[in-house]
Amino acid sequence: MARNKIALIGSGMIGGTLAHLAGLKELGDIVLFDIADGIPQGKGLDISQSSPVEGFDVNLTGASDYSAIEGADVCIVTAGVARKPGMSRDDLLGINLKVMEQVGAGIKKYAPNAFVICITNPLDAMVWALQKFSGLPANKVVGMAGVLDSSRFRLFLAKEFNVSVQDVTAFVLGGHGDTMVPLARYSTVGGIPLTDLVTMGWVTKERLEEIIQRTRDGGAEIVGLLKTGSAYYAPAASAIEMAESYLKDKKRVLPCAAHLSGQYGVKDMYVGVPTVIGAGGVERIIEIDLNKTEKEAFDKSVGAVAGLCEACINIAPALK
Numbered sequence: 001m002a003r004n005k006i007a008l009i010g011s012g013m014i015g016g017t018l019a020h021l022a023g024l025k026e027l028g029d030i031v032l033f034d035i036a037d038g039i040p041q042g043k044g045l046d047i048s049q050s051s052p053v054e055g056f057d058v059n060l061t062g063a064s065d066y067s068a069i070e071g072a073d074v075c076i077v078t079a080g081v082a083r084k085p086g087m088s089r090d091d092l093l094g095i096n097l098k099v100m101e102q103v104g105a106g107i108k109k110y111a112p113n114a115f116v117i118c119i120t121n122p123l124d125a126m127v128w129a130l131q132k133f134s135g136l137p138a139n140k141v142v143g144m145a146g147v148l149d150s151s152r153f154r155l156f157l158a159k160e161f162n163v164s165v166q167d168v169t170a171f172v173l174g175g176h177g178d179t180m181v182p183l184a185r186y187s188t189v190g191g192i193p194l195t196d197l198v199t200m201g202w203v204t205k206e207r208l209e210e211i212i213q214r215t216r217d218g219g220a221e222i223v224g225l226l227k228t229g230s231a232y233y234a235p236a237a238s239a240i241e242m243a244e245s246y247l248k249d250k251k252r253v254l255p256c257a258a259h260l261s262g263q264y265g266v267k268d269m270y271v272g273v274p275t276v277i278g279a280g281g282v283e284r285i286i287e288i289d290l291n292k293t294e295k296e297a298f299d300k301s302v303g304a305v306a307g308l309c310e311a312c313i314n315i316a317p318a319l320k
């Protein structure tokens with residue numbers, strides 16, 4: 001049986017980490033792609049040289065020509081620039097939109113049957129543009145943000161309550177930006193919703209609000225510390241969880257930036273919502289009940305994403 005093929009489009013810090021994780025998990029053969037000739041080849045060889053020590057068998061190659069991604073089962077896109085201190089994700093829109101046009105054309109030509117996971121920021125607008133540029137079905141193109149934001153929320157909650165991260169579940173919905181919507185009512189410790197934990201005296205409303213705000217600022221906190229770029233370990237781990245669910249048809253319930261065609265009252269936009277990811281790509285979008293406050297926050301976030309999509313259309317009218 002042939003191994004799966006995973007194309008990593010962009011070989012920066014997230015791309016390299018993705019290659020390492022995909023290798024360690026033996027998800028398939030890996031092609032690292034980057035227009036910066038030498039970087040994907042060097043990283044590919046370096047990670048390959050760790051495989052005898054770690055004991056994984058995959059072919060890991062680097063390339064600077066899109067033909068190398070031919071027939072990929074999964075493409076994970078990190079190409080583009082990352083933000084630096086003082087920048088918002090939205091500041092990257094102009095430059096990364098041009099990158100998405102190139103990447104979309106490459107995927108359309110060489111990997112039209114792939115499941116595509118976009119990580120490039122500003123995420124919700126970039127995955128929306130990438131789907132249009134590539135022409136792939138909307139259920140096969142998805143954005144990685146909700147798993148990452150929820151993972152940050154889970155970590156902060158686990159530390160607060162001094163419990164295992166394994167026993168904390170969380171949902172962060174909406175756009176991957178300052179308006180993201182961590183949902184306390186749908187986040188739990190051992191199945192107990194956070195709202196009940198407030199009633200039980202585990203945490204005050206005020207402290208919970210601080211944790212929620214730290215989650216919203218999670219990416220910026222890392223940018224501020226690193227000073228030269230943005231997070232890569234947690235974004236890579238999050239995308240690998242999504243790729244694994246697709247490749248193994250696990251049907252994980254994961255919050256992802258998915259194409260909405262009327263769900264949550266939103267049409268032709270990508271926004272973070274709970275999804276089921278299996279061999280069919282995004283197999284289901286789960287429409288959870290939102291109370292008035294949650295719906296207002298979600299709608300505000302959708303409004304912010306809509307503004308970014310408008311900005312994309314102003315630059316590339318063909319996206320309309």
Ligand code: PYR
Pocket residue numbers: 089121148218219220222230231235
């Ligand atoms: C983040 O760290 O949140 C990114 O968007 C990379």
